[in-house]
Amino acid sequence: MDSVLIVGGTRFIGRHAVEEFLDHGYEVTLFTRGNRENPFADREGVEHVEGDRTNDSALELARERVDPDVVVDCVAYYPKDVRAATEIFADCDAYVYVSSGAAYGASVVPKREGETPLHDCSAEQATDDSWDSYGPRKAEGDRAVFAAAERGVRAMSVRPPVVYGPHDYTERFDYWVDRVLTHDRLVVPYTDLRHLVYVGDVASALRVVAEDGEAGAAYNVGDHTLPVLGEWVELLAAEVGTEVDVVRAGERELSAGDLEPADFPLYLDYPHVLDTHELESLGWTATPLSETVAATVEGHEDGAGREQGPDREAEERVLGVLETF
Missing domain, CATH: 3.40.50.720 (NAD(P)-binding Rossmann-like Domain)
Structure with missing residues (x-):
């Protein structure tokens, strides 16, 4: 062929x-x-x-x-x-x-x-x-x-x-890249395993x-490892060389900003995991996350994804409530 x-x-x-x-x-x-x-x-x-x-x-x-x-x-x-x-x-x-x-x-x-x-x-x-x-x-x-x-x-x-990855027109993952690049304290909803x-x-x-x-x-086809959303944020922070305080929040805390977990890109409230053994039997293998995260960050355009999730003002209200606990 x-x-x-x-x-x-x-x-x-x-x-x-x-x-x-x-x-x-x-x-x-x-x-x-x-x-x-x-x-x-x-x-x-x-x-x-x-x-x-x-x-x-x-x-x-x-x-x-x-x-x-x-x-x-x-x-x-x-x-x-x-x-x-x-x-x-x-x-x-x-x-x-x-x-x-x-x-x-x-x-x-x-x-x-x-x-x-x-x-x-x-x-x-x-x-x-x-x-x-x-x-x-x-x-x-x-x-x-x-x-x-x-x-x-x-x-x-x-x-x-x-x-x-690079050129993703949905900008769902870019939301989190942008957040890591622009803020050092992020609200991340509790979520389940998502491939x-x-x-x-x-x-x-x-x-x-x-x-x-x-x-x-x-x-x-899927990655070989399954980070939850907060762990993706930590991987991104490590790649860009910054420290981010990941503040996990449930529905009660998010309500302070009139938010729901589903307002955050890549949130999922049930496990979604695919078995990839059939593809691997053909000789396919997944790229290590260290390489995929690096390529995704490199391909990120300034401001991309910023509008795909909650605005910072709503996030700040949630952070303010969590500081009182």
């Missing part, structure tokens, strides 16, 4: 996937609508085909122009997108769908491929664009991958939890699965 078509590729996961495949000798073509700046416009070995992935004719044209060995689908948000792509690219050596850990429909620890149940997906959810339907839609996309494999298509999926994954590791998982994955299989 020496050519890859990346559906998406200019924003976050897709952008890192481009770098991953280039680093391993692939010729890369992006398929996007062209609505965003292409960071690879002048990059040797990267071509661009413009089109809307929801338009089957546009995907078919991309197939004819590129004739890719591998297709990596980063922007399939609806089950119909996956069904169409697995039909159009049925003759490719590999089709890899970016699914999500949110596809799992049970709060067990850890969540395992082929064992932990997936969300059901109603007809209404399959076309809905709200966050509430995100997990069901991704699960139905996985089922489309499984069905394609039964037809003889070498289709597979990769399931990441929350992804962090995260570095974006570069998602990109390498996509390549490894394309090369060595089994048709019809789904592969979890």
Whole structure:
């Protein structure tokens, strides 16, 4: 396999996937609508085909122009997108769908491929664009991958939890980087174990699965260690060379600032842990946290994420109450 078509590729996961495949000798073509700046416009070995992935004719044209060995689908948000792509690219050596850990429909620890149940997906959810339907839609996309494999298509999926790293347009992790860079005393809500994954590791998982994955299989991808939120803050502080007083707070304390735990980015009130042994069996390994945190801090832009969580005034009110205890 020496050519890859990346559906998406200019924003976050897709952008890192481009770098991953280039680093391993692939010729890369992006398929996007062209609505965003292409960071690879002048990059040797990267071509661009413009089109809307929801338009089957546009995907078919991309197939004819590129004739890719591998297709990596980063922007399939609806089950119909996956069904169409697995039909159009049925003759490719590999089709890899970016699914999500949110596809799992049970709060067990850890969540395992082929064992932990997936969300059901109603007809209404399959076309809905709200966050509430995100997990069901991704699960139905996985089922489309499984069905394609039964037809003889070498289709597979990769399931990441929350992804962090450079170029993250959600800026959820950036909120905490910004806080560590600008304040020495931070409110952190009590939270449960939440699996995260570095974006570069998602990109390498996509390549490894394309090369060595089994048709019809789904592969979890995640960091090898599971810091809770306060420990992430401490890792960030160590990386930037500062000391931060992590002040943990529950619902009662947060109410002083009219806040709830869910107001804080990356908060989760139940454990979300993915088993990654299936992916590791293909030879994949996660990057050490010391390296992922360093790369994320280096890629942080000044002020990014600041508006993604509570403002400092509300946080100060909570800190003021906690000082009286």
